Amino acid sequence: MELFVAPSILSADFARLAEAAASVAGRPGTPGADWLHVDVMDNHFVPNLTLGLPVVKSIRAATEIPLDCHLMIEDPARWAPGYAEAGAHNVTFHAEATDDPAAVGRDLRKAGAKAGLALKPGTPLEPYLEILRDFDTLLVMTVEPGFGGQEFMAEVLPKVTEARRRVESGHLELRIEVDGGINADTIHAAAEAGADTFVAGSAVYNADDPAKAVAALRELAARR
Ligand SMILES: O=C(CO)[C@H](O)[C@H](O)COP(=O)(O)O
Ligand SMILES: [Fe+2]
Numbered sequence: 394m395e396l397f398v399a400p401s402i403l404s405a406d407f408a409r410l411a412e413a414a415a416s417v418a419g420r421p422g423t424p425g426a427d428w429l430h431v432d433v434m435d436n437h438f439v440p441n442l443t444l445g446l447p448v449v450k451s452i453r454a455a456t457e458i459p460l461d462c463h464l465m466i467e468d469p470a471r472w473a474p475g476y477a478e479a480g481a482h483n484v485t486f487h488a489e490a491t492d493d494p495a496a497v498g499r500d501l502r503k504a505g506a507k508a509g510l511a512l513k514p515g516t517p518l519e520p521y522l523e524i525l526r527d528f529d530t531l532l533v534m535t536v537e538p539g540f541g542g543q544e545f546m547a548e549v550l551p552k553v554t555e556a557r558r559r560v561e562s563g564h565l566e567l568r569i570e571v572d573g574g575i576n577a578d579t580i581h582a583a584a585e586a587g588a589d590t591f592v593a594g595s596a597v598y599n600a601d602d603p604a605k606a607v608a609a610l611r612e613l614a615a616r617r
Pocket of ligand 1: 401403404430432463465536537538539540541542543572573574575592593594595596
């Protein structure tokens with residue numbers, strides 16, 4: 394299983410997003426970020442406001458790292474396909490934000506992106522197991538969405554383990570991504586539970602050398 398590290402620019406300097414992307418890019422001999430995680434918040438689905446489509450388009454033009462857009466917004470049916478059309482590699486929206494997540498997932502794929510379904514910590518996995526066939530990524534939130542720098546919620550990991558079991562048994566084909574509170578102390582538990590894609594915001598962008606932090610997280614995840 395190929396492990397992905399996805400630094401979240403939520404913890405970067407928003408006046409220097411191109412530099413933030415460059416600071417986690419690979420160098421000769423050292424793989425860098427696999428995805429660049431972009432948190433879109435609308436101050437309705439979550440009590441915080443970050444950035445939207447125009448900024449995503451500019452980041453897309455500024456880096457070759459595939460963009461992983463995490464939409465914490467209401468009405469993803471209306472807005473999510475625009476992020477795919479803007480060139481995001483993976484577009485993830487929240488299951489709690491729509492009555493028909495499968496339809497949004499299909500629209501994302503039609504628009505040329507990988508489709509991701511996100512679950513808040515309190516949202517169970519079971520009701521979504523059937524529709525996960527329409528998705529490429531399952532994002533299990535390991536904090537309440539809305540802010541970076543929060544504490545990792547290990548109690549959410551049984552959802553990761555259950556999803557991994559379904560992937561291993563051939564019932565699903567998905568990346569299993571964890572987001573929130575991932576750092577050198579917590580990544581091992583998430584990897585052991587079965588995650589293969591690790592978002593890290595503060596652990597990467599508060600480090601002196603973000604690229605080194607990405608490499609260190611990758612190594613720790615691989616030790617599961
Ligand atoms: O979706 C998010 C918050 O809603 C962020 O991606 C996440 O919190 C990353 O930050 P950190 O690694 O500091 O927890
Ligand atoms: Fe996120």
